[in-house]
Amino acid sequence: MTRDIVFQDKVVSPFEGETVLDALLRVGADVAFSCKGGSCHTCMLHCLEGEVPDVARRALPERLRSLGYFLPCRCTPTGPMRLGPKRAQDMVTSCMLVEVDGHESGSLRIVFEPSQKLEYRMGQTLRLVNGAAQANEPVLMLSSDPAEAVVMEARWVLGEGETVPDVFAPGAEFGGVFEVRGPFTPDYDDLPEQTTAPTTDPALWDELDQGRRVRQVLDAFYAKVYADPLLAPFFHGVTPDRAAGKQYSFLQQRMTGAKVYWGDAPRNAHHWMVIPHALFDHRQRLMVQTLREHGLSEGQIQRWTRFEEYYRADIVKDKAWPRKVGDTLVRTEGFALEVLGEASLCDHCGAEVPNGTTVRYHLRTGQISCPACMAGRAGQQATD
Ligand code: HEM
Ligand code: FES
Structure with a gap:
């Protein structure tokens, strides 16, 4: 019987005793992994078709097991499988409140710590799991930068009919627990067709x-x-x-x-x-x-x-x-060189740059770099 594994654009037939994770990595599939031993859950994938041996699911919570999730690093396949990546809507993380404010403005700033590391980028969204149908869950927009922040921060602009649960009430205590779904990544491919402009009103x-x-x-x-x-x-x-x-x-x-x-x-x-x-x-x-x-x-x-x-x-x-100027597209990102027609100040170090100097400037912002700044040396700091 074939034991082919299909994942995104890859198909692989695993060797005897080879795990799904190793087989996928062998053909260059884009699967994240860390421990390769069932501890970290980084490699978790979604089984869309096929049998998952019990040992590959045992460590996961029942909610994820029942949706078809398993750990490829613990799975030696017994038959063919069709796999998919994790879906943001299935990923629920328990979080602990650090602080919340902004009640008077109707735009809450929520600082919190997830119970397990969440991979995210600023601008992605989470949904607050509150017992409502998934489509009606409040949207929190991530406003912290993962490269800098130790704790996470999100904004919740209260919509009509959305009420603040006790865990975020004014004066809410540090340590309150709540669950979030996601993070969700914005999709750029589903832009609506440009229809005719709205009529005046x-x-x-x-x-x-x-x-x-x-x-x-x-x-x-x-x-x-x-x-x-x-x-x-x-x-x-x-x-x-x-x-x-x-x-x-x-x-x-x-x-x-x-x-x-x-x-x-x-x-x-x-x-x-x-x-x-x-x-x-x-x-x-x-x-x-x-x-x-x-x-x-x-x-x-x-x-x-x-x-x-x-x-x-x-x-x-x-x-x-x-x-766009008329029918012409004008490049505005990146840099160009220019010989100064009159003396100017360097926008980075503030040094005076004499007439006739070649400087580099940014096409959009117009900011210029003097030769020292261009070369990566500290220019002469302006003293005013
Ligand atoms: C997240 C969404 C948006 C952001 C971050 C944003 C940001 C900005 C910023 C920074 C400017 C100032 C540009 C300047 O003066 O140099 C601007 C101008 C403007 N925005 Fe937005 N905008 C957003 C959405 C919208 C929407 C939905 C509309 C309505 C159609 C809109 C209409 C305008 C108009 C008419 C101007 C003036 C353009 C001009 O100065 O010639 N913007 N926007
Ligand atoms: S890589 Fe850690 S559980 Fe699979």
Whole structure:
């Protein structure tokens, strides 16, 4: 009988006595592993078809066993198997609360420690296991950097009807236990088809007091954005007033049709910003929260947010896009060399750089490096 193992694009027939893990590694399959002895559970895979010997599942909790998970390093196959990677929705981790705050703003900052190491990246999401159907579990966005943080931190922007469980209540005690599912990685391949732009809605502009309430909403919204550790970094060098002002005239044009917006189209305005779906969703949750705080009805909120949702495909991406000027794409990432036409200051060390010097500059930020900084030596520190 064949004992072929199928995993992603690999098919391997294991040698006598060879484990599934060794067979997969032999053909270069992308499987993480560490102990190779059933202790660490790093190698865990999902058996989609075929028999799993009991010894390869015994160490796993019943919940994972019943879903078909097993440890390939402990599995000598008895027949053919079709395998899949771990699915984020099946991975539930118990966590311990370190601290929680932000109740008054409706955006909780939750600091916690997982009971086992979670591999994650900033911007991925977790779902809070709270007994609700999986699709309705609250979304927590990871805001800590695994390279730096010892404990983990996540943001939960409370949506409508979402209540804070006791474990996160104001004054909640260190040590409270909760479970999370994930982490989930944003998917860039499921961008919606760009449909036709939403039609104008001048009635909404009028209902919002000829735009006066739009401005109030935007001021409150950008106050939240600038206080948000995930969104604020993009706004470095942009004042809240400018951000709210641009957004105001953009929305005025979209809602009323009046030609009042002179900024970039969203695709160009955000061309360098790597914005995953989860971050876009996070912004939208903050926006909906602000609109509710300002008394807009659910119908008005839907009419407002369609002007933003339409641009998702122009904004969400996993790498920077070049800028588009007319039909020409202009490269804006990377560096170029230039001979200075007048004296300038090095943006890194602050030293004066004389006219005629060749400097390197970044195509997007325009920041220049003097020859010493270019060579990796410390330049002359500015003293002011
Ligand atoms: C996570 C999502 C988003 C982030 C991080 C973000 C970030 C930013 C930043 C940093 C700027 C300032 C650029 C500058 O002044 O140099 C900006 C401008 C702008 N954004 Fe967004 N944005 C997001 C989503 C949206 C959405 C959904 C819309 C609505 C369609 C939007 C519309 C605009 C407009 C109209 C401008 C002004 C462009 C200009 O100055 O020419 N943004 N955005
Ligand atoms: S590699 Fe450690 S359990 Fe399989």
